[in-house]
Amino acid sequence: MEINIKTLPDSTVAELVGRLDTPASLEIAPAFESLYEKASGTVVIDCSKLEYISSSGLRLFLTLRKSASDKGGRVIVRSICPEIRNVFMMTGFLNLFQIED
């Protein structure tokens, strides 16, 4: 599992690569938490290379979303595959995040 964070002029883009299962979530948690500081602006999570997500990964997303809500920023989830979109739908996450193709 990889997380690549890029800071652009108007946003921060975090690209997730691989399978975000329970051990992978623990592994990338520190890097992911660094995004909370950027949550006053726009944070884009690029999921085009994300193959799988479990509840521990969803928790990371939700915590970031709460942080953005506190700080007045926004979180955009970009390019999720149909399988992960299905998980987002099941858990009501589609309503919580701004989803982009």
Next chain:
Amino acid sequence: MGQKEEKLIKKFRGAIRVRLSLILFIVLAMVIAAGGLMQYFYFMKENSDPLAGPVFVVLMAVSFVLIFLLMLGFRRNMSKLKKIASVNEKMERELEIARGIQMSMLPKTFPPYPDRDDIDIYACIVPAKEVGGDLYDFYMRDDKMFFCIGDVSGKGVPASLVMAVARSLFRTISSHEMSPARIVTMMNDSMSEMNENNMFITMFCGVLDLKNGHLRYCNAGHNAPVLLNDSKQMLPVVPNLPLGVMPGMVFKEQETDLKYQDALFLYTDGVTEAENINHELFGEERMLNAFTGLKGSRNHMETMVKAVSDFVGEAPQSDDLTMLFIRYMNEEKPDSTERHLLIHNDIQQIPQLADFIGIIAEEMNLDHALSMSLNLALEEAVTNVIMYSYPEGTDGLVDIEAIMREKSLSFIVSDSGRPFDPTKTEDADITLGVEERPVGGLGIFLVRNIMDTVQYERKDGKNILSMTKNL
């Protein structure tokens, strides 16, 4: 018999030999001395020496005393010899009894299940010495055949004691465990703890489900069995370590499916390493070649025994010879097959679930979306066990069974941790907004949403979570 006892008896025999030769030497010396004295006495008598009479009396008296002492010594030595002979005899008798006890631990009535036509099994053991360290065992529980074959390092009495321990551990542990890897793992923990003499045992343990031919097995450093199906080959085995080497090891389990008339031949290295007079080994190739055509287990066994004994010829039997032949004879087409996975209560083992689901998806021809959902449900269930059933720092195992049927797939996740019913936790409320939405509680919610039925039960000290997806 142990080397120590043999040494002791040798020492005794040596001492007796020294004594007897000493007595012989004294008798010879006395005969020579007596001859000389008699000549001297005649010389005195011929010269009418007045001392001739008293000297004769003294000589006679001394002779009697000496003869008496000699006889006494001889008697004592004889009784010692007799004693050793009787000790020897007693030990041999006891070894024979020990062998009787040892053999009585192994099932030897064949066919063992005359009422069943779904299994054909035969076994034999030929110890090289009076008692040996080889064992085999099998028995039936819940329509499953539990079996093992093993070989203790070393020979004689010490090996036979370890063998007896291993056999009773096998019976005790397998009476409440279905997984060969768990049986072997627990046996290893138990045998490693009390292993001061560094004895170890190689073992192959299997559980054959007679309803569907599913075979689960675990190999602990033993020779790979022969699988006789459409062809003949060695069953693929992960070697693992023998039992008793190191506690806390987790043994890898493997599985396969036997079809009607497929057979498994298990053996100890006494077979492959049987030596002929030129010190050549029987070897795997000769063993494989000895299997010709489809025969009953007894027939196969007798062919193998003959092949080994023809090869060995006049050479003495160097090791125990133990064989177990199991043939699956259920003709009915199974309505389900199973796959198993055993992991440690360690989050880092979670990725193994993806591989496990991959195998199942391939066998059942499931599409990518469905297999990902199933992976997710299984991961959530297993993560729950790792996080909540086992308190942090405790060592435990999670047993995952997949039952594949034509129109459904079930997972059964079981563990021996503290009672924990995940179905009792409240569902996440997905209608809440960002601020109100709690971070946790998604795991079991996902399981419930993906699977069609989810049931929990606590049974025999285990948490058992069963979930089924209709296909």
